[in-house]
Amino acid sequence: MTLNWIATRTQDTRAFHPGGVDSRHAAPPAGMDLLSRGSLLIEVTVRPNARPVNLLRFAALDPWPSGLTICLEPDGTLRLMMRQGARHLETALKTTLGQASQTVHITYIWDAPARSGFLCAYLPDRGIIWRAQVMAPFPISLRDARRIVRNPASCTMDRDVSFVAIADAPCPLGPIPGLSGAAAVDTPTGPVALRNIKAGDTVCVEGGAPVRVLWSGCASVPALGRFKPMTLRRPYMGLWDDLVASRDQRVCLAGSEVEYLFGEERVTTAIRHLEVRNCTAATETAPAVVTYHQILLETHEIITVNGALLESFDGSAVINTQGLLKTSVMADMQAGARPLRMGLAAPVLQGYEALTLTGVSIG
Numbered sequence: 001m002t003l004n005w006i007a008t009r010t011q012d013t014r015a016f017h018p019g020g021v022d023s024r025h026a027a028p029p030a031g032m033d034l035l036s037r038g039s040l041l042i043e044v045t046v047r048p049n050a051r052p053v054n055l056l057r058f059a060a061l062d063p064w065p066s067g068l069t070i071c072l073e074p075d076g077t078l079r080l081m082m083r084q085g086a087r088h089l090e091t092a093l094k095t096t097l098g099q100a101s102q103t104v105h106i107t108y109i110w111d112a113p114a115r116s117g118f119l120c121a122y123l124p125d126r127g128i129i130w131r132a133q134v135m136a137p138f139p140i141s142l143r144d145a146r147r148i149v150r151n152p153a154s155c156t157m158d159r160d161v162s163f164v165a166i167a168d169a170p171c172p173l174g175p176i177p178g179l180s181g182a183a184a185v186d187t188p189t190g191p192v193a194l195r196n197i198k199a200g201d202t203v204c205v206e207g208g209a210p211v212r213v214l215w216s217g218c219a220s221v222p223a224l225g226r227f228k229p230m231t232l233r234r235p236y237m238g239l240w241d242d243l244v245a246s247r248d249q250r251v252c253l254a255g256s257e258v259e260y261l262f263g264e265e266r267v268t269t270a271i272r273h274l275e276v277r278n279c280t281a282a283t284e285t286a287p288a289v290v291t292y293h294q295i296l297l298e299t300h301e302i303i304t305v306n307g308a309l310l311e312s313f314d315g316s317a318v319i320n321t322q323g324l325l326k327t328s329v330m331a332d333m334q335a336g337a338r339p340l341r342m343g344l345a346a347p348v349l350q351g352y353e354a355l356t357l358t359g360v361s362i363g
Contacts, residue, residue: 003039003169005289006142008222009149010163015288016146018168021222022289034139039171040108042070043162043225047101050074055106056164058148058155059083066144070106072097078130080108080119082138093119093132102126103162103226109170109327110137118327120173124226124248125270127317129174131324140166162225172329174318176219176227177294178249179305184241185295186304194293194305199334205301206252206309215296215313215333223290229283230271236279237308244283245310246292247272250348252302252309266302268311268348296330298339315339 004020015021044055052073059067067083078093097104102123110117117137122129140148145166147154157164181195186204195218197203202210221227225247232243237251247270254266274280294313295303301312318324319338325331 003167003171003220005165005167005220005222007145007149007166008163008224008288009157009165010224011157011159011161014150016149018142020289022287033142034112035142035145035166035168036112036139037169038110038140039165039167039169040068040140041165041167041171041222042106043103044106044158045101045103045160045162046072046097047160048098053158054156055158055161056148056155058144060144060147060154066141068140068144068148070108074098078106078119078121080134084138087138089134089136089138091119091132091134093121093130095121095130097121105226107171107173108134108137109173110134110139111170112137112139118173120327122174122317124175127175127314129317129321129324131173131327163222165222165224170327171221172219172331173327174324174329175313175315176221176246176248176329177217177292177313178246179293179310180229180244181218181291181293183243183245183293183305191306194295197295199337203295203297203303205297205299205303205312208301211297211299211301213295214298214337214339215315215330216293217329217332218291218293219329220289220291223286223288226272227290227292229286229290230275231281231283232271232306232308233279233281234307240307243306243308245271246290247275250311252311254309266309268302296333296339300339 006018007016008021017023052071054071056070064085069081071079076095076097080091082089105122107120115136117134118131120131183194184191188210197216199213201213205211227246229244234242249271250268252266252268258267296313296315302309303312318328
C-alpha cells in the first residue's frame with residue numbers, strides 16, 4: 001500500500017498537500033472527502049505533570065461537528081477522543097509516560113473499511129511500545145486534516161510537541177529504519193547499497209564471521225524531529241563517503257578513552273548526541289519526506305556502512321511482543337524468520353554520557 005504524508009505541522013511551519021507534502025505542485029482546495037485509511041503521528045517530549053495535558057486538540061462545527069483530542073493524564077494514560085456529528089469515540093492506552101522527561105512517538109492509525117485501528121506510543125530511546133486496538137475507528141476528512149495543520153484557531157498543539165503529521169495510509173508502528181538507501185554496507189563480496197540488500201544475503205560484522213540478513217526494508221517518514229536527517233562527514237569515524245542517517249541511528253565508538261571512561265571495549269550512541277562535533281552536520285537540501293533503510297540480522301551486530309561502524313536494525317520492541325510484528329515496518333518479513341539472539345550489540349550511551357566523550361578523536 002502506497003503511503004503519502006499529506007500534512008505536517010511544527011511549532012513554526014505548516015504544510016498540506018493531498019498528493020503528498022513532497023509534491024512540487026500547488027495544493028488544491030481540501031474537500032470533505034474522507035481518508036478511509038490513514039495515520040496521525042505526533043512526536044512530543046513528555047514530562048511529569050500533575051494535570052492532564054492536551055497534546056493535540058482539534059474542534060470544528062462546519063459543516064458538521066468534528067473533533068480529535070490526544071490527552072496524556074498524570075498516571076500515564078493516553079486518551080484518544082474523537083467526534084463526528086453525533087458519534088463519539090474514545091480509546092485509552094495505559095503507559096508509564098510522564099514519569100520522566102522523554103521523547104515519544106504517538107500514532108493513531110485507522111482502516112475504516114476493515115473497522116480496525118490502533119493507538120500506539122513508542123519510546124525510541126528505550127525500545128518500549130504500547131498499543132491498544134481502536135474498534136470501528138473514525139476516519140479523518142481532508143478538510144479536517146488541513147485544519148489540523150493549517151488553522152491554529154481550530155487546533156491547538158502543546159508546546160512540547162515537535163511535529164504532527166498525517167498520512168493517507170497506515171504507517172508502521174514502533175522502530176523505524178535510519179539509514180540512506182545509498183549507504184553501502186560491507187559484504188563478503190564488497191560494499192553493497194542498503195537498498196539492494198535482500199533477505200538471505202550475508203553481511204560482514206565487526207569481530208566475527210558474516211551474518212545472514214533476515215529482513216531488509218525501508219520506511220518513508222516526515223523529515224522532522226527525530227527523523228530529520230543528519231550527515232556523518234568523511235573522513236571522521238573511518239568514513240570513505242558522507243553518510244546520511246536519522247538522528248536516532250546509533251553509531252559505534254571505541255578506543256582507549258571509551259575503555260577508561262566506561263570500562264567497555266566499545267559503546268554506541270545516537271547520532272544526534274554528536275551534533276556538537278565536527279563529524280556531523282545538518283543534511284543540506286533535505287526533502288520534506290525521507291526514506292530510510294536498514295537490515296535485521298540473525299544476531300544484533302555492529303556493521304560497517306560507508307566505512308563507519310553502526311548498529312544493525314534493532315527490532316526487539318516488536319519481535320518480542322506477540323501481535324506487534326504485523327503492524328511494524330517488518331510486516332513483510334518471511335514467516336518463521338526470527339533472530340537467533342536479540343539484545344544490544346554494545347552498551348548504549350545516553351546524551352549526558354555521550355557528552356563526556358570529548359576526548360574521543362572523532363571530530
